[in-house]
Amino acid sequence: MLLQVDRLKKKYAKSTSPALKDISFSVAEGEFIAILGLSGAGKSTLIRCINRLITPTQGTIRWLGKDITIASGKDLTMYRRSIGMIFQTFNLVGRLSVLTNVLVGRLGYMPVWRAFLFRYKTSDIKAAEHALERVGLFHVRDKRADQLSGGQQQRVAIARALVQQPILMLGDEPVASLDPMTSKSIMDILQMINRKDKITMMVNLHDVELAKQYATRVLGISRGKIVFDGPPEKLTYEE
Ligand code: ADP
Ligand code: ADP
Secondary structure, three states, rough: OOOOEEEEEEOOOOOOOOEEEEEEEOOOOOEEEEEOOOOOHHHHHHHHHOOOOOOOOOEEEEOOOOOOOOOHHHHHHHHHHHEEEOOOOOOOOOEEEEEHHHHHHOOOOOOOOHHOOOOOOOOHHHHHHHHHHHHHHHHHHOEEHHOOHHHHHHHHHHHHHHOOOOOOOEEOOOOOOOOHHHHHHHHHHHHHHHHHHOOOEEEEEHHHHHHHOOOEEEEEEEEEEEEEOOOHHHHOOOO
């Protein structure tokens, strides 16, 4: 198992009821998991716990058998390096070129002024260019990131995650701000990466049809609990 989540609970400091209650599941290599649920169900909290952007209140998260629930410092950095993350709002640095945004994924985040002046190694540039080819954006590598469309920006974010050579890719509503056609093109890229690079996928979606089309497994979440865990064809609309 890549990931084992056991009896996870998350309660935010000022809220009365927990955002996640008793969540348990395991993730095997190669899966394409869609996390489905209404707004406020806890999907984003779950993704943020797994990437340890936040720390769970109770329960454990194991990565390749190692308990990383409260890991910090070097252990946390090592763990995060094996996980690529994409967001609803893409999180690119608009003033930097497309290529530099991808390079930042390879070298770790740095202040913008430093990213501008940094002398990148040829091997890193080659890797970033290759990742941009994979998502079909090599031709815009020198443009400023904020000149691209939303769909293109998400593809840059995917390339930035790819150059990290992650084992698992997490997406927090990666297509929620894109139109249906563009959403599909992004899901197609994630599927290609899942199949060709064998990178395990775990993405929050609120579109049942997309989950059915792309996921190999659906985790349905409602009010902080898992209410469905199975193949998308078994999904019913009540959930
Ligand atoms: P989502 O798109 O997952 O529904 P929201 O738009 O509700 O997220 O939240 C946007 C930001 O506000 C997130 O960073 C989230 O952590 C934070 N947030 C959401 N709900 C609350 C809350 N009740 N109290 C404080 N912060 C919140
Ligand atoms: P989803 O991603 O499914 O929309 P979230 O994980 O964003 O759900 O939110 C789950 C619950 O936790 C909601 O009730 C939300 O308001 C609350 N919440 C999210 N982020 C915060 C936060 N930073 N502080 C307090 N409450 C939060």
